[in-house]
Amino acid sequence: MMLAFPCCLFLSTWLFPQPAFAADAPVLLQESSEASQEPDGDLSQKRPQEEQKKAFDRLTSPMKKELQAAIRLIEKGDPEKEEIATGVAQAKAIGEAAIPMLLTSVSRLEKVGRVDHLWVCLDALLHDGHLHLAWELRKKKSPLALDVYLLRRYSDSSRKDSRMFLEEQLGLLEKEKEEARKKTLHYEIARGLAFRGQADQLDAIDAVIQEDWLTRATELRADFAGINRKPLADKAAEYLQRRPRKEEIASLHLFELFGEKDQAKKLLHFLSESDTSIRLAAIDACRVVVDGEPPLNKPSMTEIIERAESWKSRL
Numbered sequence: 001m002m003l004a005f006p007c008c009l010f011l012s013t014w015l016f017p018q019p020a021f022a023a024d025a026p027v028l029l030q031e032s033s034e035a036s037q038e039p040d041g042d043l044s045q046k047r048p049q050e051e052q053k054k055a056f057d058r059l060t061s062p063m064k065k066e067l068q069a070a071i072r073l074i075e076k077g078d079p080e081k082e083e084i085a086t087g088v089a090q091a092k093a094i095g096e097a098a099i100p101m102l103l104t105s106v107s108r109l110e111k112v113g114r115v116d117h118l119w120v121c122l123d124a125l126l127h128d129g130h131l132h133l134a135w136e137l138r139k140k141k142s143p144l145a146l147d148v149y150l151l152r153r154y155s156d157s158s159r160k161d162s163r164m165f166l167e168e169q170l171g172l173l174e175k176e177k178e179e180a181r182k183k184t185l186h187y188e189i190a191r192g193l194a195f196r197g198q199a200d201q202l203d204a205i206d207a208v209i210q211e212d213w214l215t216r217a218t219e220l221r222a223d224f225a226g227i228n229r230k231p232l233a234d235k236a237a238e239y240l241q242r243r244p245r246k247e248e249i250a251s252l253h254l255f256e257l258f259g260e261k262d263q264a265k266k267l268l269h270f271l272s273e274s275d276t277s278i279r280l281a282a283i284d285a286c287r288v289v290v291d292g293e294p295p296l297n298k299p300s301m302t303e304i305i306e307r308a309e310s311w312k313s314r315l
Contacts, residue, residue, distance in 0.1 A: 053130055057097040067091060067098050071105050074117045084117055091121045099125055103137050106146045115145055122149070128157040132165075144181050148188055155192025166192045183207070191223055194258075197231035202254065206239065210250040217253075221295075224257045233260040240266050245275065252281035259289045268315045271308040276301065279308050286311045 059067065070090035077083025091098050102121055109115040126134055135150055151169065154162050170189045176182040190204035209220065229236075236258035239251035252270060255263075270282035283304065284295035299307070 053133060056099050056130070056133055057095065059097040059101065063094050063097060064101070067094050067101055070094070071101070074114055075109055075112055084114065088117050088120055092124045096125055099134060100137055103134060103146065106143045110143060110145055119149060126153070128153070128159055131157060131159065144184060147185060151185065151188040151192065155188065155195060162192065163196050194224070194232060195227055197228065199232045199235035202232065202235050202239070202258065206250055206254055209253050210246055213250065213253055220257070227258070229258055229260050232258040233263060237263050237266055245278070249277055249281050252278065252285050256281070256285040256288045256295070259285065261290050264290050265315050268312065271312045276304060280304055283307050283311060286315070
């Protein structure tokens with residue numbers, strides 16, 4: 001199951017109006033179609049990058065004691081007494097110098113189910129322009145949760161080097177021997193590159209859809225809310241030609257995430273399928289791609305039949 005992480009605030013350039021169901025989804029910086037063709041730029045809206053910093057601010061001895069106490073509160077504090085919130089506030093108050101110790105505390109807080117509070121601290125303290133320093137501080141066997149967090153921060157950042165960084169990490173995946181870890185990291189990298197218009201990364205996303213859609217549908221939809229569909233839509237439509245049932249349903253979910261309105265007629269024959277799951281996936285794809293409406297929530301068989309007929313008439 002995918003770890004959930006707190007989302008940072010990001011600017012977004014939408015190609016289409018945001019569907020109402022994605023209002024609480026992570027807002028990401030998007031590329032324009034022109035920007036996706038530029039070799040030296042990732043995103044259509046770029047902020048000036050600071051000169052690359054070589055180290056985080058130094059943690060003094062008094063600050064170290066304060067931070068250790070704050071982390072203990074996060075780890076062992078009573079939530080009813082707001083001790084966890086106090087620990088988070090104290091860690092944030094220390095500032096940038098707290099980042100290295102927070103990074104080394106991931107495993108410790110993950111074991112007690114409180115690592116999300118650590119992400120809140122890092123979201124507040126770790127500037128996008130300093131992500132390279134955090135990545136360099138990782139140990140050889142760094143916690144998967146930390147790598148996923150930092151990869152997602154890179155993916156959602158406006159750093160000019162984010163595409164190059166993600167491609168570099170993609171190449172290094174060949175050395176990863178643990179399959180579950182490799183799959184998780186590959187998804188995060190593919191997500192970041194898809195937001196930068198790289199349609200060749202849809203295979204990795206499709207693999208996750210095929211395996212985990214039933215348990216992660218809400219998360220996957222949120223992960224790609226607001227993405228620039230244009231550079232990905234043609235590739236997404238190609239998947240609709242697959243016929244094994246599992247792949248067929250995954251193709252419809254993939255099209256829901258990345259397809260474009262002018263391709264919706266490709267969904268027509270799926271709406272006549274006798275398989276209810278296929279018809280429902282096609283209806284959801286129509287609703288999201290054509291009308292910007294949310295997918296259906298546990299519709300009855302009668303509703304599925306009626307909506308399928310309605311969409312067949314429209315398409």
